[in-house]
Structure formats: C-alpha cells, structure tokens
Amino acid sequence: MASVVLIVLYPILHLLFQSFNDNGILNFSAYGDVFTDKHTYRALSNTIVLQAIVLLITWILGGTLAIIRVKTNYKHKKMIDVFVFLSLVIPPFIFATAMKLFLGNAGFLSRVYYHLNWDYHFNVYSFSSAAVCLSLHMYPFVYYGIKNRLLLIDEDVINSARTVGSSKLYLIFKVIIPMLMPAFISTGFLVIARTLANYSVSAELLLPIGTEVLTTRIYGSLSSLALNRTAVLSLFMVFLSVVVFIVSLWIEKRNKNREMSVSSNQEKPTINLGNFNNKLLFTILSILFFLITILPFITILFASFFKRWGLKFFTGFGEPLLWNHLSFGNYLILFKEGLIWTPLLNSFMYGGTAAIISAFIASVIVYLYNYRKGPISSLLLSISQLPITIPNIILAIASMIAWRTSPFNFYGTSTIIIITYIVLFTPICIKQIQSVSQNLDVAIFQAAKTMGASEWKIYFSIYLNQIRNGLFSGFLIVFLISFKEIPISLLLYTTNSKTLGVLLFAIQSNNYGLEMTSAVAVIVILISLIINLGLIFIKKGLKKYEQTTN
C-alpha cells in the first residue's frame, strides 16, 4: 500500500517543489505573479460561471428525465435509459466537433439558411456552446444519481401526501424534489468537479474567442515557459477542487444524519400521465433525444464520409450534389495506412491494464477500510481518493515532472501513462466498490475468520465475490473513460504511446480537416459501444452461469 501513497503523493510533492523553483533558485515569486495577475481571477470567474450554467442544465435535464423514468407511468422508459447511456458514451469533445459541423459557419444549418436566402449568424464559439456540450455529456451523471435515489424513496411518504390532496405539481416540487436533494447535491458536485477539470471543450469552443478558464490558463502558462507559475496555478486548482470535494462530503454527511426512511427498489409509478400526456411526452422526448444524441452522431457520421469537409454539396453554397466528394477514404486512411491501429491498441492496453490494477487496488483499500478499521486504513482511503479532486491536466504535468528521476524514471514510456491513469481511476473504482460494500453483512467475514480462514482467503474467496458488481462497474467506467481521455495522453505520449484521445484531438492539421476528426470520433463511439455491450453481455453470461451452477 506504500506504492499507492507513493504514486499519489510523489507527483504532487514535486509540483509543490516546482512552484518554489525559479531556475534553480528557491523563491516565492511565482505565487505573487499568479495571485496579482487579473487574468487568473478572470479565468476563475469564467470557470465558476461555466460551472453554474452546466450545473443548472444537467440538474434540469437529468433530474426531469429521472423523475419521468421512475415516478411516472411513461410507456417508453427503456428509450430514456438507452439514450442517456448513449450520451454518456459520446465524449464532450465529440459533442463540440458535432456542434461546429452542424451550427458552425459552414455547418449544415448555415447551408440550409443559404438556400433559403436567409442570413445565418450563429457564433459557435461561445460560453453557451461550451456549456451545452459539457452538459450533454454530464447530465447522465445526474440522471443515474437521481434515478437511484428515486428508487429508494419510500412510497408511503408520497401516498400520504396524495391522501391529503396534494396536486401533481405539489407532489413533485414539495415532496419528491426535497427528498432528492442529497442526490442533487452529490451529483452536482460531480458535475462541478468535472467541469472544472475539462480542457478539450474549453480549448475548442472558448479559446477561439479569447475566453479563458483555469485549465486553458494552465496550458497557456506552460507555453510561457514559466514552469513555476504553471505549478502555482495547478496547485491553486487542486486547492479549489479539494475545497469542492470537502464541502460535498460535509453536505453528504449532514444529509445522511437527516436521512429519510427508505425502502429498496421502489419502481412503482406515482404519477399517472394518462394517454394524451404519454403521447405528448413521447413526442417531446423523441425530439429532445434526436437533437442531443442522434443529430450529433448523424452529423459526424455524415461528415466522416467527406473527402474534405467544406466541399460544396447538395445543401451547399449554390452547388449541386457532387457524389465524388463523398468516399470511404478517411476510414481507408485510418485503417489501411495504419493511422488508427497503434492508438487503438494503446488505448485498449493502457485503459485495460489501468482499469484492472485500479479495481484491484480499490478493492484492497475499501476492504481494509471496512474490515480493518484504524487510522492507517482511513488515511490510505483519504490519500487514494485525493486524485478525484485533481484535474487530468494537472496530474499529467505533475507526472511529467515527477516520474523522470531515478529510481522512478518512467518518462518516455507508456508506463507513465498507465501509472497516471491508475492514480486517476482508483478513486472512481473506490466509489463504485464502496457503494456495493456498504450493504455487505460483516457477520460473513467474522464467521470466516472464526473458522480459521486467512486474511487473503477471506479477501479473495468471499470479499471479491461479494463486491463483484462494484468491481465490474468500476472497471467498465474507467475503461470507457480511458478511451476518450485527452489531457494526460496529450502531454505524456511518445511515438509508441499515442492513444485514441491524442489522435482525436490532434488529427485536424494541415492534411486533415473536420472530416478526419469525425471519422476518428465515429470509431471511438462505436468501439465504446461495442465494449460496453460486450462487457454487459459477459456480465449477464457470468450471472447465468452462476445461477445454473448453483
């Protein structure tokens, strides 16, 4: 477990040391430079505004969908689950690309406007665009959090309110939503933390108009060749993230004390929509999901078949459809010329390895925390959870500085990417495993111990078996994240360790345009879907096997 402490704290300590290092001289000038610079505060206020907008959109969208899914008799509930899942699979950077393709100056919509002789004025580079892209990727977090909470709400509370004559709106706003507050708060903090950490969407949609957020400011400070200032800004951001994390824990704890009575898995509809409302809701949700999931995917899929995005086509600027502008050329370049194979294999290997190791480390940490209670296990849990508060880009910078001196010289190898992924992923796995292990019966472990089973035997044979669902979902989530991870890979890759994230972010250059980014995006989405479905299939298969053998 010393290795866990090492891989988490060692890079952060290096970052701290770097903040005092001014070309080999120890001083604090970088702190003064950063905190007297008005651009730091502007970036901070932009970050806060962005977080607030994203939080509002995700709460409304995710919360509403969860309430419809659990508490109404809406007929097409499966549709909600499917489309929310699809939104989670599409990385925010791809949403940003799709937005540029559809709403940009030469996007599909502007071409339609052109044909109708209407003026098209929509600036895709804006705060609202960035907020929408981030929200579309993050509302599933809120949806799943609220949905799980709704399933725990005791139906008697709602029935009592109904008995005293509460209207449907009163029921929603005065009864259900207050009971959901803990879930809104915990998912809200997740959304805030993820928005704070995001780099790719801000770089794509905010930098073009000169609007900086903290992550893009850190990247900018790197280019100024002032590593000490980069370190100070990074530590400042870590500090803010830790504050957010501690506040969320405090609120979570406070709400736990005021916990309502819960019962398990209450998927009993409370609100009867009626036939007309059901149809109306189906229409509204169909339009909504078409706009936020299907349209972005169709847009990038169509664009991926262009020889060159921007060439005139049938909805183009006055030109007829030119079929010779469309081809499978981009996919042929990616697959036949081998552009995609190495990044694909690397993402698979690094993501898979980091996910396995993270799941293992997380399981041991949670086991020690739950069943070997003591100050050391508590400290271990706290330290290993710390990286959840640290944005990817900062982890990458810290790793870059830390892992290149003897005896830990992993720099320039893919080990550095895997280690940084492990640091990033372990807290996610811990969360998943903790949620499962809370319901475990301690008596089983005590009984096993009484019967003479060794600690390892208990861990491997009993504990791992009990938490397998948490392990599996942790593995699945981190494996998926690794497929679209950009900031860490972008700073740490070398020729042999290029990942899909790097390819996606950097392929648009002199030779390739948005059409090639779209082709890579389509592949990333499809692979993520296949992996997801494959793992779900394996999970079901294992469950079936267990049932038949038992």
Add this chain to the structure above:
Amino acid sequence: MKKILILCLTFFALATLSACGKEKDTPETGVERKLVVYMSGPENMINSLESTFESTAGDVLDITIYSCGQLRDKVWIESQSGEIEADIFFGSDPIIYNKLDNLNLLEPFTLTESNIVKDKYIIENHNYVIVVERYLTIMKTTDTNRLTTSPTSYADLGNSEYDSVFAMADASLSATAFAVASSFYEMSGFNMNLLNSLNDNNVILTKSNGSIPSGIIDGTFDLGIAPYDAFVRLSKNATKNDYELELEAIWPTEGTISLIRPVAIAKQEDRSDALTDVAKDFVDFLLSKQGQTIQFNSGFISVRSDINNSYLPAGVTVINIDWDYAAINEATFKSNYEDIFKN
C-alpha cells in the same frame, strides 16, 4: 470460470506492463539505443526524412511528432525538471533554443557542409543551426459566396468585412503565433495598434497555425494568417485526391514574415560519443541536399545556396523577426497581448 477470468485479466495487465518496460529498444547498429528525436512539421515529410536517413544509417531514430507549441513546452519542462529527454529537437522558434543554450544545455557541433549554407541563415555564438525557413501569408477562401473581397495587406485585416471571419493562432499557445504577433508589434512601429484592430474585428484565435488553412477549407473561418508551406502541401493533396482547393495565398504588401526552424542536439551525460556522432550525422542530413529537397517539396525554404527559392514571388519583401528583441520582451509583450485578447 471466475478464477480463469481473474487469471486472464492478471496476465493481460502483467503482459502490458512488461511490454511497456521494453519500449526503449536498441537498434542493430552498434550504438546503445535509438536517438530520441522531437520534431514538429508535416507527418509525411518527417516520415520521409526518417526513412531516407535510416536507409543508410540503420534503424536509429525514434521520432515523436509534436506541434511547435507542444515541442517547446515539452523540451522546457524536461530541461527544468532534470535533463532534456530528446537527443535532438527540431522545430518551434529560436527563443527556446536561445534560452536552452544560455543555460548551457545544447551540444556544440559544426556542420559538415557549413560552406553551402547561405550567410543569412548562419547563427553565430549559439549551439543550434537553422534548417529551413517558412513564409507567412494571408490565406483566404476562394468561395465568393463566403468572401467577396480580398485583403492585400495585414492592415486590411482590421476592415469590417473581415469581422468574425478572420483567424490567427493564439500567441499565448503557439510559438509561431507569438512570432506573428511580435512582428505585428514591430511592424506597427512598436505598438499594439494592429493587434488592437484585429481584436476589435473579433479575430478567432486557434491553437496552432497549422489548423488555419484547414479551418478555412472547412468553412470554420474565411481567412487567416498561415505558413505558405501548408498551402503547398494542401494543393498537392487536392490534386492527388481530385478535388478543387478553395484556398488562396496572398502575399501581403507589407511583406511576408519569415520564420526559421532550428535544430539542436541536447547535452546528455550518459550518451555515448558514438550516439552523439549519429545525432550529428542526422543534423548534417537535415541540411544535406537530399534532406533539404524533401523539406522543400513540403513547402519549406531551403537554407542551401544550391537549392532555389522558387516559392517567393518577385518583389515580395521578407520581414525578419528580431528574435533577440522578442526574447527580451517576451513577458511584457505577452502581458500586453493578454490584456487585448484574453477575457
């Protein structure tokens, strides 16, 4: 079955980790390892340079391609947190090379064919050499539905018809963009007037210069400032793939801004003399007629006197950046730049 699954996953993780440890492979050429090379530039050109050099020297290069800005950041972070990892780095701007040389981090060397390099490209008192030059032009779409007028000078870019459709790389992120912005500053008589007018015209800032020609073709913006070599490569690509390139390069009346691309060998304590010699051979190759021809075909201007500069039209003035001035004033300039462009 569960045990088999756990065994398989463990084997997968161990196999990947052990494979990662073997990445720094050794070449079959008598030297202890491959040369680590950081390069910026078009991938096809870099691949061609690598394969041509290795056809005689053997498999000795391990090249990673970065953007100019990435290369600059990476080398600087490495230099500040230990030793520069790359044996050779090629691209970006002279400021980073000057800084590293002032810190005594660059290996001294003499070019074998130094007599064939034109005088204006010879750097004295520094341990790096200029490999090629590139020119910055205004690029615009040829689609008259999108843009009906053409600018003829940098000053025209502040005109209202180019409001919200003109792009340039962000000087706080891109090394080349920093050069452009400082040239504008120098061109305006050492003031920020031109940059202010571009900001008032809602200029779109990009992460790199390389993405500007692409963005114009994509329709993301209608015109921008970009290196001419990108235009050369895109024209060839359009011919090869049989489509009309809706892009035009305009040589501004004030002149074209010249950018130079240096190369340097980093000092490394544990590198053998034999490997340092291979590094020097590679730098010699980059400046050889063969190496320069490959780069010329990708749109770059050769520094050799025996390769004609056919890209520059007659009568166009070349504006050279005062890199020493830019380096001394980098912090102040960037601060002023941020005041204008960052919000």
